[in-house]
Amino acid sequence: MxxxxxxxxxxxxxxxxxxxxxxxxxxxxxxxxxxxxxxxPTTPELRAAAQVQADQDYQLALRSAAEERTRCAAAQGTTEAANYPPSCAELYQPTREDYRAEWYMPPTxxxxxxxxxxxxxxxxxxxxxxxxxxxxxxxxxxxxxxxxxxxxxxxxxxxxxxxxxxxxxxxxxxxxxxxxxxxxxxxxxxxxxxxxxxxxxxxxxxxxxxxxxxxxxxxxxxxxxxxxxxxxxxxxxxxxxxxxxxxxxxxxxxxxxxxxxxxxxxxxxxxxxxxxxxxxxxxxxxxxxxxxxxxxxxxxxxxxxxxxxxxxxxxxxxxxxxxxxxxxxxxxxxxx
Structure with a gap:
């Protein structure tokens, strides 16, 4: 050998x-x-479920933003105004781009x-x-x-x-x-x-x-x-x-x-x-x-x-x- x-x-x-x-x-x-x-795997059912979840979170964010603007408007002229920007229009407004369906998809x-x-x-x-x-x-x-x-x-x-x-x-x-x-x-x-x-x-x-x-x-x-x-x-x-x-x-x-x-x-x-x-x-x-x-x-x-x-x-x-x-x-x- x-x-x-x-x-x-x-x-x-x-x-x-x-x-x-x-x-x-x-x-x-x-x-x-x-x-x-x-x-x-990405299936039509998973994509549809992700879209539903994204839409629900988007609507929830819109309601939360609207409530925040209401509180901001009510606080004008009070001591609570310091907790908000000078203009309530400057508060964050959710957009559809912030809640994309692909972000709710499982990893593939x-x-x-x-x-x-x-x-x-x-x-x-x-x-x-x-x-x-x-x-x-x-x-x-x-x-x-x-x-x-x-x-x-x-x-x-x-x-x-x-x-x-x-x-x-x-x-x-x-x-x-x-x-x-x-x-x-x-x-x-x-x-x-x-x-x-x-x-x-x-x-x-x-x-x-x-x-x-x-x-x-x-x-x-x-x-x-x-x-x-x-x-x-x-x-x-x-x-x-x-x-x-x-x-x-x-x-x-x-x-x-x-x-x-x-x-x-x-x-x-x-x-x-x-x-x-x-x-x-x-x-x-x-x-x-x-x-x-x-x-x-x-x-x-x-x-x-x-x-x-x-x-x-x-x-x-x-x-x-x-x-x-x-x-x-x-x-x-x-x-x-």
Whole structure:
């Protein structure tokens, strides 16, 4: 059996891998079931009932407004007048636009409008799972002594580590593709039964496919980073500690310090903005401390766009830094 086949088998047989994948699939199944239950198809009966409810609330609002104007008129010249505007005509008057029937409809799943959020949720969950599986996969090998035993009959260090990484990424890619296909099919079914697919065009389908491809890249980077950090520290805890430290120090701590220092575009220093830009193709961050005064628009703050190529460059830099460091330490440090 080749080293790659052996590593692929080892990865698939690990209990942590199986439980992590199973747990992720259960969460995804729960989300899918929740979306199916909470959304309902738009029927003529539901639309008619919503229209009736909207009309009733509109008439009730009209009566309330009329009573308020009566009280306002009666209060003129008394101490109660302070509770009303100078002219009773300034009181709020409900309009038909304030009570639209669609606002009284139960939620319905519009595939084109809502599926992008579902792709982001899928990618985020799979990325977390990939990070944990990648870190545990190589971390357990180091802490148990399995890596040292393997190198006794396969003394080529970099080849061994690269083979393990290749097996991990291949497994993650296969899992992500299968789950993404099932995820898309499930929500297409939900839309057909509990919503609408009418607005989907070939261009819209292509956009979602490309979004899922970017999600696949995010999952692979997360798995490789977890693998690299655990290999550098030679323990799973190294990767988990680095992740927790990054969240606490670089997200909460750094964000707070930059906000207090009134640094422009604070959000641009936080990881979630870059991952969102990668998935959604662009994110606009605002410098709330700036002001471009206009006689028509007033004070308008400066904005900056973070695009998906910029976010992709950041992901690539992170990948090269962590995996490169793992390869360097594998080659240069003693195996003990």
């Amino acid at each position: 080749s080293l790659y086949a052996a590593e692929t088998r080892r990865l698939a047989k690990r209990r942590f891998t199986r439980w992590a994948v199973l747990g992720t699939l259960i969460v995804l199944a729960a989300i899918t079931a929740g979306m199916f239950v909470t959304n309902k 799943f519009d595939f084109r409008e809502q599926f992008g959020t579902m792709v982001v949720a899928l990618s985020a969950l799979l990325a977390v799972m990939a990070f944990l599986v990648g870190a545990s996969y190589v971390g357990a090998e180091w802490s148990s002594g399995g890596m040292m035993n393997l190198l006794l009959w396969r003394p080529r260090r970099l080849q061994v580590l690269n083979t393990k990484l290749g097996a991990l990424l291949t497994g993650l890619a296969a899992l992500t593709v299968l789950v993404s296909a099932a995820w898309t099919g499930a929500f297409a079914l939900i839309a057909s039964l509990r919503g609408t697919l009418d607005s989907m065009t070939p261009g819209a389908w292509q956009s979602f496919v490309l979004m899922e491809v970017r999600g696949l890249v995010l999952v692979l980077v997360a798995g490789a980073v977890g693998f690299g950090l655990a290999s550098i520290g030679r323990h799973t805890a190294m990767a988990l500690g680095a992740a927790i430290g990054a969240i606490i120090v670089f997200q909460f701590g750094l964000g707070t310090v930059l906000a207090l220092a009134k640094v422009p575009y604070v959000e641009a220093y936080l990881v979630p903005v870059w991952t969102t830009a990668w998935m959604d193709k662009s994110v606009v961050v605002t410098d709330w401390e700036s002001c471009n005064y206009s006689s028509t628009q007033g004070c308008e703050p400066n904005t900056m766009s973070i695009t998906w190529p910029m976010a992709g460059g950041a992901l690539a830099a992170l990948l090269v830094l962590v995996v490169g460091a793992a390869m360097w330490t594998m080659r240069s440090r003693d195996i003990t």
